[in-house]
Amino acid sequence: MRFSRYPLITGGPWLLLLLTFFVLPIAGLLLLSLSPGNGSAAAFPTLDNYRGILDLASGRPQVLARTLGVALGVVLLATLIALPVAYYLAKGVRSTRLQALVLMLVTVTFLVGPLIRTVSWRGILGVKGLINTALTSSGLLDAPIMALLYGRPAVIAAMTYNSFPFMLFTLFLAMRTIDDRYLVAARDLGASANATFWRIVMPLAAPGLCVGAVLVFVPTLSTVLEPEMLGGTSGRLTTTEIRDQFFHALNWPLGSALTVLLIVAGGLAVGLLAALLALFARACGRVGLSLGSGGGR
Template sequence: MRPQSAGTWLALPVVAALGALCLAPLAILFAYSFFSVDFVTISHDPSLKNYARILQSETYRGLIARAFGSGLLVAAITAVIGYPVAWFLAKRAGAAKTMLLTLLLVPLYSGDLLRIFAWRVLLGAEGAINRSLIWLGAIDAPLQGLLFSPLATHIALTYNYLPFMVIGLWLAFESLDDAWLEAAADLGAPGRDRFRRVTLPLTAPGLIAGGLMVFVMVVGDYLTPQLLGGASGVTVISAINDLFGTAFDWPLGSAIAWTMLAILMLCFGAGAVLIRRSSLVAEGA
């Protein structure tokens, strides 16, 4: 048997599992998005009513926009924090690099619920942050707006997904030749220009890849807004969950899910194009 044939046969179980466990459910979900609910039964007459409802509903449009807005915000925050951390790991950590990378990933070894409840302990009225501020005399009474707010949600989301951004940027910094920065410095370029014209273009593939990972996971996060957001914890993901549960409107839930998926696929396509272009710039350099 030829090596190519052997590889094909070995890949078949993986392809079959991918099709059965991933693609087939998505196809069923797509088909359901064209159905409708008639009292307590699902009508299988196809139509675009569910997608029209999404476009006409200010609530659903607002939830979808807020989800993608949160994704962009957290991706931007993790990028700002991740750049100096990734630079230090790649260029200055030395022998401690392995240990620091392990410490960076330690939070991911614990479950989502454990991390969320740890933030509830920190941000609560009787939590460590409020107690420390009162002890320092900065405040007289606990800050009530820390927990069960958009602030708490975005703090936890940033903490949860920062490692993914740092890893993407760290890999980009590992491949960055310091000679380019030294040449720019020799030519008199200040630090800001060196970052804007050398570091940023050459590390853009890692930034885009890390940003996409963070963006997608924030958009699809269900537990964090529910447990930390309070009244602001209603998200498009929780709306989909309700439609498939108590509301028994599977077709509308499927339509919203596929609308989200379509937007995410467009984002991935745009990200792939940008990564390709930035990689060509890096190779040309």
């Protein structure tokens, strides 16, 4: 028996750490969310916080729906950006150096961290930012567009910017593991380039798409920086509410309840997303989305 096979030595430390500092805190959140909030006279196990949150009049369900909607939109955008690039890099480019170079450039900008990445968008979308400067100096616009910054489009642009590398990497790795001979066989049997992509590549890359979608969705769901720095007043999300409850209103039970709600809603959304993507992949493989070209069946 080799040491590396002992489950207690290899898996033990990490799993133990998770049990104490990951499961316990989340259980703590759950307990605290059942405690009476500030100014409430209720006894310990109470659902008051949840009633307050789920009350439509408080506006919080709408904010939660917006949070989930924004995150799903970001997943969609990240997929649209990453899908053609991953395909091109994995199957179109022969040179691994070129592949590594492109991925490395993305990695470098990614590892600079969400804070700087978010701040950098001010220089792009601001009144004297890159877009407005380019548009006005080229004469396309007389006056800069003020509304680019401090609104939901800016928040979504930055959120996508901060998370799409996850989608790019997982899709790239998934597509790279597809055997080139499948593509050759498809082409030999008369499939068009489009048919090959939708009926061979997409179904085989579906697991990567699923993992990428989750890896984009989850961090996007927990962002505070983008709505705060670029969102102005219109960009309130559940995450900024959680931060405010913990640091400004100091109503920890309510903050905990909001956090629990975010986990539950996020978990449900992840499950739904995975199911939808699996369905999509099967549809691609079976029905054959040949998108107009003569591939078809």
